[in-house]
Amino acid sequence: MIDNRAGISRTLHRISAIRNRKGAIIGLTCRVGRAISGSANLLRDLVQDGSSLLLIGPPGVGKTTIIREVARMLANDYKKRVMIVDTSNEIGGDGDIPHAGIGSARRMQVPNSDMQHKVLIEAVENHMPQVIVIDEISTKLEAMAASTIAQRGIQLVATAHGVTIENLIMNPALEMLVGGIQSVTLGDEEASRRGVQKTVLERKGPSTFMCGVEIISKTQLRVHRCLESTVDAILSGRFPNVEVRKMDYLKLDETAEREPFIYSSSDKANEIIVEDAQDLSNEITSLDAFSSEVPPNMGEDCWEERMPLRLFVYGGKLHFTFLNYANAYLPL
Known part of the structure; x- marks a missing residue:
């Protein structure tokens, strides 16, 4: 079990372990993965144009689901040579045969997460892809590899943890x-002309990605068509121009609006948590799908006294915590 997690072959499900000091497993996190057709329809125009795309969102909001559908869309609908660098086997599932959700896209597995940046370069040099799909860029080496790939004219589609573009700007990695961000000292005349302090932050060079997408909820996205303009606006204290795209069932509504303020990470995180809770309350009506018949000797009183299983649901993930009781029962 690499990184204390394992998948089920040819599925998108994953089981992660929680261990105590002695290495014994005391808890499990079961992630139920699904390939949802049409989940990337809001981004079809950006993908079709060949723009490099960076998806930003907190854990559990649906980044991997969208990026998997984008890979399938590019490979099947637009007949491009798509190579997925699947570090944790979350995009294509576990096993040598990838899940059908990625369509005809090809996949490279990564033996160790520390080698992801090397596999990215290998994919470009050996397999002539037109598109490279990466899940969770998290280190400086991976960011450097992505920048190198973008300079070679290859379309990049990737995800990163964060809530807003501002989180990436303030993340040194x-x-x-x-x-990139650098501090610049202005002359007295220039500072007076701009109406700012003499020391300001400016963008150092071109962005690796052309477009940025902040995932607000499963049905709402905030699209930055020009990521460089957004970064420049945020650094200068101006309001960036964004498009808020919403999906209403089978109807696609797109609107463009100016954000009334530069949002903070904490405020946006609270908003997403509330929206996810509402989505889950509408989608999950019972736990029948996750449980089977309870043995006769385990009534409601027994569950209340022993509490053999705790079930937590975060953004489509099921978190099980097992307590060490002799009569503990896990429905399968």
């Missing part, structure tokens, strides 16, 4: 994805 990932700021290269948006062009």
Whole structure:
């Protein structure tokens, strides 16, 4: 079990272990993965144009689901040579045969997460891809590899943890994805003309990605068509121009609006948590799908007294915590 997690062959499900000091497993996190057709329809125009795309969102909001559908869309609908660098086997599932959700896209597995940046370069040099799909860029080496690939004219589609573009700007390991940040000292005349202090922050170079997408919820996205312009606006204290795209069942509504303020990470995180809770309350009506018949000797009183199983649901993930009781029962 690599990194204390294992998958089920040819599925998107994953089981992760929680261990105590002695290495014994005391808890499990079961992730139920699904390939959802049409989950990337809001981004079809950006993908079709060949723009490099960076998806940003907190864990559990649906980044991997969208990026999997984008890979399938590019490979099947637009007949491009798509190579997925699947570090944790979350995009294509576990096993040598990838899940059908990626379509005709090809996949390279990564033996160790520390080698992801090397596999990215290998994919470009050996397999002539037109598109490279990466899940979770998290280190400076991976950001540098992505920047190198973008300079070779290859379309990049990747995800990164965060809530807003501002999180990437302030992240020393990932700021290269948006062009890098540097401190600049202005002369008295220039500072007076701009109406700012003499020391300001500016973008260092071109952004690795052309477009940025903040995933607000499963049905709402905030699209930055020009990521460089967004970064420049945020650094200068101006409001960035964004498009808020919403999906209403089978109807696609797209609107463009100016954000009334530069949101903070904490405020946006709270908003997403509330929206996810509402989505889950509408989608999950019972736990019958996750449980089987309870043995006769385990009534409601027994469950209340012993509490053999705790079930937590976060953004489509099931978190099981097992307590060490002799009569503990796990429905399968």
